[in-house]
């Protein structure tokens with residue numbers, strides 16, 4: 395398994411956020427990580443990226459144990475955080491070159507050209523990041539996440555705030571990436587899960603309340619679409 399999460403707990407002071415979650419994500423698949431506001435999605439992703447420590451429990455990426463701030467699993471991981479922090483004052487190509495140096499990517503010019511091409515950033519590569527539309531900024535965030543060709547991608551609401559055209563482009567890019575990589579994608583949009591996810595994990599109040607391959611939705615929950623199921627599982631509980 396590319397992502398293994400085993401009994402993760404997290405509290406922020408007295409505020410519980412994760413209450414013993416376990417799940418796995420497999421290569422060549424996109425896992426949709428769903429939950430209402432405050433369910434614990436971003437907390438999980440921050441722990442998996444090594445940005446914050448869990449209170450207890452363990453997780454690994456491609457067999458490498460996750461440690462807060464530890465560099466060991468970084469080469470396996472591309473992470474697009476929720477607010478997509480970018481080097482706003484840099485030009486697109488400059489930002490990618492800077493990160494390519496940090497990752498010590500060999501043949502960096504060729505790799506940057508490939509990633510620009512893959513993410514549809516060619517027309518914007520000589521623009522400053524702070525001059526770009528939201529859609530293009532999200533593409534820069536994704537380009538940064540995939541630059542070092544990691545096996546695992548963790549994408550925290552990568553399509554929030556995009557217009558319908560941008561949405562479609564971003565979704566097809568994620569779907570394409572999911573054919574080779576393990577993708578963990580958080581979203582509030584059920585159509586997005588239907589369009590691109592192979593597996594579904596629903597989290598509510600820091601607990602996993604459903605986990606299944608999307609293709610088994612109908613057999614496991616007859617007469618329920620994903621949206622109806624989500625509402626039934628997460629409302630008033």
Ligand SMILES: Nc1ncnc2c1ncn2[C@@H]1O[C@H](COP(=O)(O)OP(=O)(O)OP(=O)(O)O)[C@@H](O)[C@H]1O
Nearest residue numbers: 406409410411429430431432433434435436437438
């Ligand atoms: N830094 C923090 N300090 C205190 N509490 C926090 C902190 N970050 C998150 N929380 C709390 O932890 C819980 C889980 O939050 P988290 O951001 O992981 O949820 P989420 O599912 O990503 O929500 P959203 O969909 O709104 O982004 C919430 O109750 C939230 O208020």
